[in-house]
Amino acid sequence: MENLTTKQLAFWLFLLAVLLQLPLVFNAGYFSHDELQWASRADVEGWLSLPWIRWFDLTIYQYRPLTFNLWLFISYWCFDTPQLFHGIFVCWGALNAVLLLLMVRPYGMAASTACLGSLLFVLNPYAVYVHGWVATLADLLVMTSLLLMVVLLLRSSKRTHFAIISGFFTFTALLSKESAIAIPAILAVAWLFDQRKAKWFISALVAGLVTLLYLVLRFENLLQPDADQYAMSWWNPPLRWLEYHWHWLILNSIEPHSLFARVAENKIIIAGVTFVLLLWACWRSHSKLTLLMLASGLAALLPVLPISSSSGQYGYLFSAVVVMTMVAISSFATGWRKYLMVFVALVSVVHGLKIMREIRQVGEVQSVFSPALAQIVKSHKGDFPIRLKVAPDAKKYIFIRMTKDIHSYQGVEIDDRVLLVEQVEVADYLVLGDGRIVVSD
Numbered sequence: 001m002e003n004l005t006t007k008q009l010a011f012w013l014f015l016l017a018v019l020l021q022l023p024l025v026f027n028a029g030y031f032s033h034d035e036l037q038w039a040s041r042a043d044v045e046g047w048l049s050l051p052w053i054r055w056f057d058l059t060i061y062q063y064r065p066l067t068f069n070l071w072l073f074i075s076y077w078c079f080d081t082p083q084l085f086h087g088i089f090v091c092w093g094a095l096n097a098v099l100l101l102l103m104v105r106p107y108g109m110a111a112s113t114a115c116l117g118s119l120l121f122v123l124n125p126y127a128v129y130v131h132g133w134v135a136t137l138a139d140l141l142v143m144t145s146l147l148l149m150v151v152l153l154l155r156s157s158k159r160t161h162f163a164i165i166s167g168f169f170t171f172t173a174l175l176s177k178e179s180a181i182a183i184p185a186i187l188a189v190a191w192l193f194d195q196r197k198a199k200w201f202i203s204a205l206v207a208g209l210v211t212l213l214y215l216v217l218r219f220e221n222l223l224q225p226d227a228d229q230y231a232m233s234w235w236n237p238p239l240r241w242l243e244y245h246w247h248w249l250i251l252n253s254i255e256p257h258s259l260f261a262r263v264a265e266n267k268i269i270i271a272g273v274t275f276v277l278l279l280w281a282c283w284r285s286h287s288k289l290t291l292l293m294l295a296s297g298l299a300a301l302l303p304v305l306p307i308s309s310s311s312g313q314y315g316y317l318f319s320a321v322v323v324m325t326m327v328a329i330s331s332f333a334t335g336w337r338k339y340l341m342v343f344v345a346l347v348s349v350v351h352g353l354k355i356m357r358e359i360r361q362v363g364e365v366q367s368v369f370s371p372a373l374a375q376i377v378k379s380h381k382g383d384f385p386i387r388l389k390v391a392p393d394a395k396k397y398i399f400i401r402m403t404k405d406i407h408s409y410q411g412v413e414i415d416d417r418v419l420l421v422e423q424v425e426v427a428d429y430l431v432l433g434d435g436r437i438v439v440s441d
Contacts, residue, residue: 004111010098013115017094017122024132025087027360029367033404034135035079036370038068040407042075050076055175058217061224066175067138074137082363085134092140093131096320097122099147104324106154110331117327120345125248126319128352129255129312132359136313141176143317145169146183150190153199166203170210178222178303179314181215184208185299186321193292230307237305244301244315246271248348254358256310278344281337286329293325312355323348365398368435373403374412376429376437385419389427389440396420399431 004012018025030036041051053068078085097118104114121127130136149169153162166187173180184207191200215222223232239260247256249271250263260268282290300318304310330341373388380386388403390396399420406414421427430440 006102006105009111009115010101013101013118014091014094014098017097017119018090020119020123021090021093021128021131021356023356023360024128025090026083027086027132027363029082029363029365029370031133031359031362031366032135032401033406035075035133036402036406036409038071038135039075039079040409042072042079043408043411044076047073047076059221061221061230062178063218063221064138064175064177066172067141067177070141071137074134082367086132089131089134089136089140092144093122093127096140096143096147099144099151100320100324102151103147103154104328109328113327113331117324120327120349121320121323123349123352124319124323125253125348125351125355126312126315128355128359130316132356133313136316138177139179139313139316142173142180143320145173145176145180146186146317149183149203153203156199159198159202162199162202163206166206167210170207174211174214178218179317181211182300182302182317184211185302186296189292189295189299192295193288230309232306233308234306236308240305240307240310241298241301243310244318245297246275247310247312247315248319248351249274249344251347251351251354253351254355255312256315259310274344278340281333281340282326282329285333285337289325289329289332293322293329296321296325362395362398365395365433365435366402369399369402369431369437370409372435372437373418374409374414377414377417378412380417382428384417386417386429387419387421387425387427388429388431388437389421389423389425390431391433392423394431394433 044050050072052072053065055065057063057065074085074088078088100121101114101118104117105111109117122131130139146169149165152165156162156165170180170183173183184204187200187204187207191197191204194200243256243259246259246268247253250259250267252267253259253263279290282293297318300321301314304314326341326345330338330345333341377386388399390399403414403418403420408414427440429437431437
């Protein structure tokens with residue numbers, strides 16, 4: 001592997017990263033309501049008729065014109081072929097893995113180590129969640145913008161190039177998602193740990209000025225969240241920080257939100273002890289890289305720590321910096337420290353595979369349920385709303401998501417014409433665990 005050229009390494013890494021994620025590609029359906037909502041918006045005659053998002057409407061809370069317009073475009077062309085939609089995301093994630101490889105190689109990381117880190121990245125629970133759920137386009141865009149910026153900065157030598165590159169990609173990322181305000185902090189960490197090089201200082205400064213202008217224009221709107229999960233508090237950061245660090249150590253956790261409220265106490269204790277031991281092992285192996293891991297991880301999480309809820313997609317950028325620095329640290333570890341790091345890496349992969357399976361299972365249910373629901377609504381002759389009861393052995397959360405604020409599906413109006421009721425209530429239809437809908441007894 002060490003004898004391969006950079007292009008050859010990138011090609012084989014991309015191919016292997018895609019192959020490892022093939023179960024996500026062949027997902028027959030979708031994971032949540034976001035995809036269905038945007039598909040409804042994209043259900044028009046001709047792509048030029050798409051309800052494009054205005055590029056300069058800074059008053060909305062989620063100002064993401066690049067993300068939303070691209071999402072509309074992809075939904076228009078790909079929604080009816082889920083495997084194509086998922087294939088785009090998996091290939092995009094594999095491209096990010098290649099960019100990670102190109103980012104760390106100039107620092108002398110061995111090709112085998114860099115490839116291992118990139119593959120561990122695509123299989124970690126945060127990355128699997130993002131690559132498998134097509135509602136996370138914004139997070140892919142932010143990640144790619146940052147990685148392209150760093151790779152180009154490493155290959156540049158002129159100060160004007162530093163300013164242009166950092167300014168352009170920071171602007172692109174901010175058009176994608178608010179979490180891009182972490183970019184100046186990440187660049188500042190790079191400056192602090194990479195010999196105080198001018199390229200990082202200039203890049204952090206320019207990115208900071210672009211972000212500051214963004215915040216000045218958007219400050220009032222960002223302080224008025226449109227949903228409870230975006231509410232901010234000074235008490236949130238320490239809890240959110242622990243949730244993001246402990247999430248991949250708890251195998252039955254699909255997302256990190258409310259980790260301490262919904263996970264058994266013994267699992268929380270085991271995750272906490274493992275995390276402390278892992279930090280100690282990292283410190284004993286390479287203290288500077290450990291500080292880099294903590295600092296860069298904190299910088300990546302900076303925008304989402306104050307809000308009241310953690311989410312899998314928020315940890316995407318965080319997982320990239322943690323995985324790659326952890327792999328670098330492991331090359332210096334010996335004895336029990338090495339074994340502990342290998343164990344945690346295996347836990348992370350198993351966790352990622354469990355999330356991959358869950359996303360697949362939900363997709364299979366959705367591919368049956370949504371068309372069946374549309375057909376029932378279309379042919380219904382009685383009064384609305386149609387009352388649905390979820391079977392006791394079914395996962396109710398799937399059907400709550402699949403009926404939440406869905407304007408239409410395959411041209412059939414849904415809106416408030418469907419109502420999920422509790423087990424003790426009278427219902428018109430019963431929803432089975434595999435997504436089929438049958439007449440209720």
